[in-house]
Amino acid sequence: KAGVTQTPRYLIKTRGQQVTLSCSPISGHRSVSWYQQTPGQGLQFLFEYFSETQRNKGNFPGRFSGRQFSNSRSEMNVSTLELGDSALYLCASSLTQGGIYEQYFGPGTRLTVT
Amino acid sequence: AQSVTQPDIHITVSEGASLELRCNYSYGATPYLFWYVQSPGQGLQLLLKYFSGDTLVQGIKGFEAEFKRSQSSFNLRKPSVHWSDAAEYFCAVAYSRGAGNKLTFGGGTRVLVKP
Numbered sequence: 001k002a003g004v005t006q007t008p009r010y011l012i013k014t015r016g017q018q019v020t021l022s023c024s025p026i027s028g029h030r031s032v033s034w035y036q037q038t039p040g041q042g043l044q045f046l047f048e049y050f051s052e053t054q055r056n057k058g059n060f061p062g063r064f065s066g067r068q069f070s071n072s073r074s075e076m077n078v079s080t081l082e083l084g085d086s087a088l089y090l091c092a093s094s095l096t097q098g099g100i101y102e103q104y105f106g107p108g109t110r111l112t113v114t
Numbered sequence: 115a116q117s118v119t120q121p122d123i124h125i126t127v128s129e130g131a132s133l134e135l136r137c138n139y140s141y142g143a144t145p146y147l148f149w150y151v152q153s154p155g156q157g158l159q160l161l162l163k164y165f166s167g168d169t170l171v172q173g174i175k176g177f178e179a180e181f182k183r184s185q186s187s188f189n190l191r192k193p194s195v196h197w198s199d200a201a202e203y204f205c206a207v208a209y210s211r212g213a214g215n216k217l218t219f220g221g222g223t224r225v226l227v228k229p
Contacts, residue, residue, distance in 0.1 A: 031215055043204065043219035056216045090157055094215050102148065103215060105157040
């Protein structure tokens with residue numbers, strides 16, 4: 001099976017712009033979670049989508065949003081980019097049917113905000 | 115609020131020596147525990163998980179971890195380290211069955227392997 005894929009792998013944006021990142025989960029996985037990784041804050045949970053519904057949300061401002069499509073692919077959007085949004089954004093997929101299952105991570109999208 | 119602590123930020127170990135990485139969590143209920151490894155520029159790879167049952171769990175790449183409820187710990191071990199084990203290791207915990215798959219991560223331990 002193919003793993004979790006994320007596009008693009010690298011992105012450079014300017015402060016104030018918006019950005020959309022894409023994640024394709026492992027085939028058959030219906031849960032997609034997003035995490036932000038920075039040197040200062042480490043790995044932080046952004047949100048989780050299951051069956052096109054946001055099921056869980058971390059402590060991030062409303063500039064961070066996401067959605068999931070009927071084929072389980074997910075996108076996250078960050079509007080009005082700030083320098084502090086520079087990070088590695090990781091997507092993870094899981095088989096979850098309502099319980100807790102292991103999550104499989106993609107390679108990440110490295111976002112640099114200048 | 116739940117938290118995960120990895121007390122060691124950096125560990126240097128000689129190739130062939132044993133390795134133990136510490137992880138402590140804080141929460142009253144039984145957690146679901148994971149260890150992940152991240153090589154430079156890569157995503158996270160799952161090494162092993164503990165959900166219930168036998169408190170000593172085996173993972174990939176020769177790693178094992180032991181869940182100790184009395185110490186709120188889930189330490190990762192490997193008897194003999196290879197140069198390819200140089201990476202950053204993250205302990206993670208999930209708590210709420212039925213409430214989604216939110217993982218809380220520790221700060222990570224960077225492992226350097228000396229030849």
